Amino acid sequence: MTDTCDFTLAELLIVAASEAWRGNGEVLASGLGVIPRLGASLAKLTHSPELLMTDSEAFLVEEPIPLGPRGDYVPKYSGCMSFERVFECVWGGRRHAMIGPTQVDRWGQTNLSAVGDYRQPKIAMLGVRGLPGNSINHINSFFIPSHNKRVFVAGEVDMVSGVGFKAERWEQGVRRDLMDIRRVVTDLCVMDFEGPDRAVRVRSLHPGVTFEEVQDNTGFPLLKADDMGETAHPTAEQLAIIRRLDPHDLRASALKGNPPGIRAATPA
C-alpha cells in the first residue's frame, strides 16, 4: 500500500459488506440501501457468482443492475420475484438480507418500528415490515452508517422487530435453529456474534479507528476477535467493479461527508 488514500469509506464498506455473502451458496442476496446493494452485487460479480439477485423490484437478474438512471443499459431478466415469491423464499430460508435497522441490541435484536413508548412514540418509524419473519427464517446482516449509542443501545431495543439471541425471548418449543445473524458493518468497524453465548465481537477495525473508540460509541460491552485486524482495503479490481455498478456515484451520498477510506491522523 502507498500512503495515498485512493478509496472512500463508502467503498471500504461495500467491500466489507460483500464479504457477508461469501460462501452462502445459492441464496437470494438482498442488500437494502446503496452500500448493502453494492456489496451484494460485488459479491456476485467476484467471489460468489451463485448468489441470486433481483432488480430491487420484481425480477431476477444474473447480472447485477447498476444503481440509478440506467441510460442505455437494458436489464437482462432471468426470472420473476414478486413480493409474494420473496415471502415464499423467506419462509424457505434461502435468503441472506443485509438491512439497516434503527436500533440493534447486544442480542442482535433489531427495531424498525418505534423509538420510545409504543403507544406514543418519540419517533414512529416504518413499522416492523418483514423483520419478524426475515429474522426468524433466514440469515441476516446489518449495515449501520453511523455507529453510535442511539443505534447500539444499552438495554433491549425499544420494540423488538427482528429476533435475536436473547434466550428469555424464546418460548419453549419455538424453533431457533433456522435463524442466524452474520455481520454488522458500520462506519467504524465490522462486528459479528461469534463470541461466547453469541456475544458481539469486533472482527476488524477500519483504517485509523481504535477499539476504544468503537467501545465508547456502543451501548454494550464488546469483545475483540482473536484475529482482529484492519478491515481489508478495496483492490483495484473491486473499485473498478464498484464504479461500474454505481455510475452516478450514489455511494458518495451514502455516508455523511463522504469521508476517505483511510482516516486522516488526529492531530496530537
Next chain:
Amino acid sequence: MNKQLTAADAVAQLRDGMTVGFGGWGPRRKPMAIVREILRSDVKDLTVVAYGGPEVGMLCAAGKVKKLVFGFATLDAIPLEPWYRKCREAGQLTELMELDEGMFEWGLRAAGMRLPFLPTRCGLATDVLTHSPELKTVQSPYADGEVLLAMPALNLDVAFLHVNDADRLGNTLVTGPDPYFDHLFARAAQQCFVSCERLHERFALTAEQARNNTFERYLVTGVVHAPLGAHPTSCPSDYGWDMSHFKRYAASAAEEGGWQAYVDEFVNVSESAYQEKNGGAERLGKLPLPVF
C-alpha cells in the same frame, strides 16, 4: 351484468366501525380516488387493514381510523409516512395490530380460505406479540410438537383495490410487474370494489393478456372507472408516483392547519379539478415509473 358504479356509490356501502382493506403496497397502486371519496364522507371508526401508504396517513389525519392493522406505513421515497407518524407521535392512534408483512399475508389467506388461522413462525420471539396479546401460539399436533404463531384470519367487511383494466362484469387485469396482494384482499372481503384506469365493456383477451388476471370476478362487487385514480401513488405499468405531490403532502404535516389546507386544495374538489391542481391529466399520465 353491469357492476359499474361511482366512487361515491362504493363508499356509500361503508358503515361506521367497519373493517376496510386497501390493496397496493406503500406508495404503489393505492385506490386513492376512492380514498378521497372516503375522506369526503362522514364514515368513521374504521379498522384500516393495509400494507400502508398515503391512504393510511390521510385516513389517520382525517380522524377516521379507530384501529390500524398494518406491517408498515411509508411513501418509500419519503421513508416515514408523515401523517401516520404525526398521529402516532401525538398519541392519537393507540389501537394497533402491527404485523410482520408475511403474517399479514397469512391473515388475508386464512380469511380467503375461511380458516380461523394459519400457522407461521413469523412474529415469534418479537414484540409483535407483546403489543397484540390477542395473537396466540399453537402447538403442532405431530411428533415435532413445534410451537407456532396462529395468525388469525383478517376478515374484511370491504376491500378497495385499484387496477389497470377492468370490464363491466368485474374482470380485472394488473399489468404492472408485481400484483402485490390484491387478490388476497379480494378473497378476504365480504364486498370488494375495484377502481380502474380503463373500463371495458367485456374483455376479449389474448392468452398473454389473460395471465394478468389475478382474481375472479365473483369476488368483485363493483367497478369504478377512475382514470389516474391511484395518484399520487404509482400505477405500474401506466404511470409512476408523483414526488412533487408527496412533498406537498408531507409538508402539510409540518404546517399549522396543514391537513385542512390539504383537504381544501386536494380533497374537497372533483377528480377533474384534482387532476388540474396537479398539473393536468396529461402530466399525471406521463409520470415516470421509478427506477431502483
